[in-house]
Amino acid sequence: MAESADYVPIAEIACAPARARVFEQGWQSWSPTGCYPGDATSPRPSSAQIAASCFRFDRPLPESGFQGEGLIVIDPGDGGPVRAWSAEEHSAEVPSIRVRALADRLIVSSLGAVRETEHASLPSALVAWAEEVATGAGVREVRPLGPGWSSWYGHWNKVTEQDIADTLVHAERLELPLEIVQLDDGYQTAIGDWLDIRPGFGSLEAVAKRVTDTGRRAGIWLTPFFVAADSSVATEHPDWLVRGTPAMREWDSDIAVLDVTHPGAAEHLAGVFRSLVVTGFSFFKIDYIYAGAHPGGRHADVSGHEAYRAGMRIIRDAVGPDSTVLGCGAPMLPSAGLVDAMRVSPDTATVVHHKSGDVSQPSQHGARLAGAAREFMHGRMWVNDPDCLLVAPRVEDRAGWADHVASSGGWRCSSDRLADLDEWGAARTRELLTPSTGLA
Incomplete structure (x- = not known):
């Protein structure tokens, strides 16, 4: 050929x-x-x-x-x-x-x-x-990252403030050494409206206070470059969106891309992160951020690559040096020096293999392949994130997945409903929740 x-x-x-x-x-x-x-x-x-x-x-x-x-x-x-x-x-x-x-x-x-x-x-x-x-990229030191818990795999996008409160109780009961408790998708009314809270969720301020009052760090999830077509941001500020991006649909919504080169959109993005820092969050999992590099018409005449780097610098400046930024769905090379931690694989899952056989889709098999292949990045470019530890009885080959997480020096983050852990699962979680290590 x-x-x-x-x-x-x-x-x-x-x-x-x-x-x-x-x-x-x-x-x-x-x-x-x-x-x-x-x-x-x-x-x-x-x-x-x-x-x-x-x-x-x-x-x-x-x-x-x-x-x-x-x-x-x-x-x-x-x-x-x-x-x-x-x-x-x-x-x-x-x-x-x-x-x-x-x-x-x-x-x-x-x-x-x-x-x-x-x-x-x-x-x-x-x-x-x-x-x-x-x-x-100017990476002088990769700082260790303490163990955490994420709401995603246990509660999906139905998470509530009470779920976080319950998690803190169970973490104490099980003597889990959590240093970070991260709220994932589901608190917001729409993708892009990050400070508008879904009815029935509770309060972001209360979540951050519950977590930080225990001496832990509060974390939160956003997709900062994605904007749902029916969000307030998109409907009130259509000039803030990149023109001519590929048609995308996620969360049962048409999705647009925020044009960070537009002064209004840039200030909005910085303001969201500054507000979350003031609220008490110091760990930011930013997801689907490949969107920031999409080609399309922008306020400034720049490439998708340049726009992505500009957007990431806005976020870094807004959260400050004491916060942690974890990239996910992130272009690898353009993110160097702009994130503290990086997902190095597709999502894991409760099943070993995805039904499609596509290793880019959520599965333990796909996550193991890419995570192991990229282990050499850990401690050099950032803290690797091999994705969350899942060891509840519902998880297929939970021992095998735990062994993969154990083989990485990267971030250790549980995502089970802690109340669902049996004796083996609680013991394995307790054993693996250690800070990230040095060089791979």
Whole structure:
């Protein structure tokens, strides 16, 4: 198959492709990432919607082979040097790098500027890349992150203030060393209206006070670049939305993207986060943030990449240096230096395999694959988030999933209804709720 005209051939590696190994870095948190035989094809999305939401929406994948975003590493499998191709400038637009197999060689091509380096092994190549990215992004220290609890998997979007109160009681009863209690999706009236509280939820102020009165940190979830079409923000300020973005539908709503280059939208975004800090929140899980890089018409003439970086800087400045920002559904390279912690896999689930077989979709299997492949980032670029610990009796292969969480040095965050834990689940949760470690 001929290479796309936009991709420029940059290298040929003489080898037996079946014996070679190719490490492919996915675009964002949920994108498949891993090491594969050189004659294989990396995982592909099972639908066009998933391609847009879990892969790189503006760079279609080839029918076969590989497409790394910002990084491809090849071990030829014959004792020759391991060769890596990565972005020349890690804060600039992320290049796509393709590999395709012929009978006796691998062909490497790129869309965007890349540079080549040689290494003694594939692990050393990955570590060198992570350290280089961190240095370029100004990451001086990756601070440990204390163990937490999230409302998501136990309460979904029906969470209430009382659920948080009950969790605090059960955490004391079970002697769980929680340092962070994070409220997830479900408190808001609409995506984008983060300070308008859903009837029946309770009070954000009361949640933050309940948590901080116990000496813990209060956390909260937002999708800061997503705006539901029926939200107050969208209906009252249509000029704050990016024009011409792909059609998206989540939470049973049509979804638009906030244009952070518009002065009014930028001040609104900063104001939301400043208000939440004043309320008492100091841990921010920001989700679906790939949306900030969507192409489209903006107030300022900038690329999606530049808009994303601008939006993340607004958030960082608003929450201040003492708060923690955890990225999820986040473009990996553009987030370096702008987040403290990073989801490095798709969501986990109570089941091992997703029914579609698509490893970008919520499942223990998909989360294990990408999480293990990206463990080298932990302690260098940020604190890895392998997703939440789930060990209640309803969870399929709960021991296996707990072992995966234990294998990561990253953030340990329970998300069971604590009242549902049996003796084994409570003991395993207590054992694993430790602070994140140093280098992987």
